[in-house]
Amino acid sequence: MSATNAQVLIIGGGAMGVSLMYHLVKAGWSDVVLTEKNDLTHGSTWHAAGLCTHFAHNPTIQELRATSVRLYRDILPEETGGTCGFHPSGAMRITSNPDRMDEFAHVAGLSRFTGYDLQMLTPDDVERLHPLARTDGLLGGIFEPDDGHVDPSLATNAMAQVARKNGATILRYNPVTSIRREDGIWVVETEKTTIHARHIVNAAGTWGWEIGHMMGLNIPSVPMLHQYLVTDTVQAVSDRIAQGQPELPMIRDPEESWYVRQERDGLILGPYEKNAEAWSIDGCPPDFGADLMPPDLDRVEDIILAAMTRIPALATGGVKSVVNGPITFTPDANPLIGPAHGLANAWLLTGSSMGVMEGGGAGWFLAHWMTYGAPPMDALAVDSRRFGSWVDRDYRVKKAIECFGLQFGVHYPYEERPAARDKRLSPIHDLLLERGAVMGVAYGWERPNWFSNKRGDEAIPSFRRTNWFQPVAQECECVTSAVGLADMSVFSKFEVTGPDARAFLDSIGANRAPKPGRIGLTHVLSPAGGTESEFTVAAIGETQFYLTSAAAAEERDYDILRARADGFDVTITRVTESYGVLGLMGPNARALLEDLTQDGLGKWLSVSQITVSGISVRAMRVSYVGELGWELHVAADQMRALFLALEQAGKAYGLGLFGAYAINAMRLEKGYRGWGTEFTTERSPAETGVGPLIKMDHDFIGKAALADRMASDDRWDMVLLEIESGDVDPFYAHAVLQDDRVVGVVTSAAYGYRTGKTLALAYLRDRHARDNLTISLLGTSRAATILDTPPFDPSNTRMKE
Structure with missing residues (x-):
């Protein structure tokens, strides 16, 4: 042969x-x-x-x-x-x-x-x-x-x-x-x-x-x-x-x-x-x-x-x-x-x-x-790694049959289809269902989208406001005025250890690794300067770092970390299912935690190992919702006990549960970008509006292309828009127009319950188009105004308290 x-x-x-x-x-x-x-x-x-x-x-x-x-x-x-x-x-x-x-x-x-x-x-x-x-x-x-x-x-x-x-x-x-x-x-x-x-x-x-x-x-x-x-x-x-x-x-x-x-x-x-x-x-x-x-x-x-x-x-x-x-x-x-x-x-x-x-x-x-070395457009909808090892025979068969039968199904925003569910469950899944969680799916994980006052409730799909609008409003109110608790276990999680851990993390992203005990955000770029990944990086020590990223990015991010570790003395371990995560957010969060721990709780953007109700917890003081808060990362087998302890202690502080829809609404009130919606391989982090997180004083893949994009007058610009309110809330993929000329596209949007504003993040491909903007929303035109600062707590006072 x-x-x-x-x-x-x-x-x-x-x-x-x-x-x-x-x-x-x-x-x-x-x-x-x-x-x-x-x-x-x-x-x-x-x-x-x-x-x-x-x-x-x-x-x-x-x-x-x-x-x-x-x-x-x-x-x-x-x-x-x-x-x-x-x-x-x-x-x-x-x-x-x-x-x-x-x-x-x-x-x-x-x-x-x-x-x-x-x-x-x-x-x-x-x-x-x-x-x-x-x-x-x-x-x-x-x-x-x-x-x-x-x-x-x-x-x-x-x-x-x-x-x-x-x-x-x-x-x-x-x-x-x-x-x-x-x-x-x-x-x-x-x-x-x-x-x-x-x-x-x-x-x-x-x-x-x-x-x-x-x-x-x-x-x-x-x-x-x-x-x-x-x-x-x-x-x-x-x-x-x-x-x-x-x-x-x-x-x-x-x-x-x-x-x-x-x-x-x-x-x-x-x-x-x-x-x-x-x-x-x-x-x-x-x-x-x-x-x-x-x-x-x-x-x-x-x-x-x-x-x-x-x-x-x-x-x-x-x-x-x-x-x-x-x-x-x-x-x-x-x-x-x-x-x-x-x-x-x-x-x-x-x-x-x-x-x-x-x-x-x-x-x-x-x-x-x-x-x-990078796709010509955002690849999330087609990337072969959007499915993981949790896809078994039962899943692929049931979902294929479902997709065939729904070949002509209505594609609703935030649609959740029922076939082949319950593939990845957090340790408190049953407790959340008992408390009225209406579940969605993120990379195989069941996670609460919102909470109903009756178990077994389901979202009614629609392009317009539906039955979860008011429950989500109540969740946001609880987080704003008291304290909320959310299951955030769906994060992808990695540990990077070894003598070269810091040098490795400096090399992979546009930001430098944080100092021990601190938390930073870094964006991994493609050779063309687009955003491949977004990692929250917690420096546990000089040679030990803990990284979290979007649920849907798990296999992509694991591939990127391992591929770029060549030549560095580091060990990369995927620990997604080893840790559960509880988000404790709101003005009463500190008081609640202080009832359960004798340890110091640290400053904003700090990470520390503390004991909460006798349970060892990695406490990360970060908040994606714009309130005082902590992400509490805990061994999966201890998550149930931690949840019950927080829930019991929280009764005195007005604690309630909140889900992904409330998080989305609140992060838009802060103008926070998200991976897969705002951060994609098509656009650089500078265009996405996180310039302060770009440090050009070190070498990283995509640096030269990023510099060229930053210097180009053709670069796009991400803006936060306030949209004229109406009976339909925007969601994503709406054209942005200036005097009937298409100048951009909405990447994500929602009604902001704390501010009473309808908000959207959008890319302007004509970054000079700043006035007389509208968006096309289900065949209607809505006025859109660029906000120079986020409408909720623009000085971050609440998070830093």
Whole structure:
């Protein structure tokens, strides 16, 4: 068996893998090899309906889809002299649901910022654009004029043609049999050759879980069976063609869970049933390739009938063929793109339920990341490390089934879906439920979002004020006037020890490590100067530091810490589940603690080991809510006793419990930024507004790029906005305008209960736009005023008391 050397080996020849190959060679990579088990497009790509859209709730996902459209429609035909079979038909979504109209208005507002023209529709507009659709009962819809559909095989082979022309190698009918790592090189055994590669990429799609298993990974994806039917000639469509009418726009009814598009003189109908069927969960049949399952239209009969009611012409065509094949779903229906956790030079580009729709852009996204060391946009929605080791078989299957059934579900702000819950529980989970906690999920952890006066209460999802508005107001009042207690155990937690601990921490971030007994904040940058991570750093001693960060950043941060520890004599230990954390916040916090300890409680931004009610506690005097307070970090097996002691002693001080929604509202009243919302790889910490935490007197990765950004007049600027109040509170991803010109975007927002103000943090991409600002909120315009100082305790007096 011969051996092949590669700079990068891509495993999988569907739209995603071939797109990466195309974009890597365009970026100048050499020795790019792609191996495919069968032939290009086999698995899922070849039988896809080829729908392409600009509709998305997240700017990064939207850009993946928009990049695909540009590639298939414009770039590849020009490069190859051929066609990808792209039909610029446009598309619409229709609804009879008022909440859906809010969702459409929100996406249209976001799209104003991203630069894509999505238009709200009335029922009359729907009838004009799609004459075959009935409009009775409809409230309206949204139109995506630049959408279309593509021939998946033509598009994939066009990318492969360009890649081969630029030196890439494609090995067909060459399944991978084993993967190992030797002397810093990936050794991949295949049927035809042994491939030695510096980088490997799992782009195996339907086989993504199996290839991941060979890599030593648990890939959280599951193949799901999706059917669509193709009609014979539909006379109404044939008549339009004969009259020279344009192709009908694609149409989706998310309430009835179907899409329809024109296919020559017929139609394609694709239903998404609620009782979805997972397929080959633990490995596909060895001989599976360009294969389909037998039709099973009984499963979707009700959806087909609903579609025929809306588009009566569907019933006149007869069924020409039925496609029933696998597509992969992750637990949140977004693809897995980025570094593979814990492995050097290993990447994921798999798990996309929209492989053709997102494939062209996904390849661009990962090629940029691999080339420049950072993604081109915020990667949180797609980063493969957003799921951790807590994702077991039960979780990935139940969530994939849920996502399939909710493919057309309303995407509410602060949505909490019910499948596969209770994967990570704090030691006081049951006590919090007894006290009325309404739980949400953060990186698998169950955490209280808010507290109800009755156990078992649930949040009513809405784009408008809902049933948790008043309970959260009461929680904020308790924290402001008395004392509140919160379970903050979801933090990611790490210990850094060793002779070089201080030097190491100085090297990884834009700030220097704090002195012993003190707490600091440091931001780890990408090579491009964007914010990779945000750590609260507590200096336990000169050679011992305790770091906390966002729950969702756990695997990312662990990778970053270990990767950047090269050359330093340090030990990095992940201790997330070893410690519980209780936040004790409010003007009565000190008095309560003094009843339970004889130890000094320290100054603001100090850390000390104290004994509380006989329990050893790492007390960190920090507050994300702007009140006097402590984070009490305690061994997990002692957290229950500490909670009960604080609760009992707190009765004399008016203690109440508070959750994540109250924390969010209160931190916005202080203008505090958050990782994943304000801090992202797209923007530098200087643009995010934490300039005092940047110390340019030491070396760190991204320093030069950060200096360039700070000196650029094109840099963005984060501001705190007061929004004109109304019956809808802003939340995130609203366009900011100046005299109808889009100048920025809201990153997070909430009603501030202590100040009576509606507040938002926003990036201004035109930092000179300071006056006459508005935000686009569910199709309405709200005045927005920049606040020069936070509206709550701007001098930090309350925290320092």
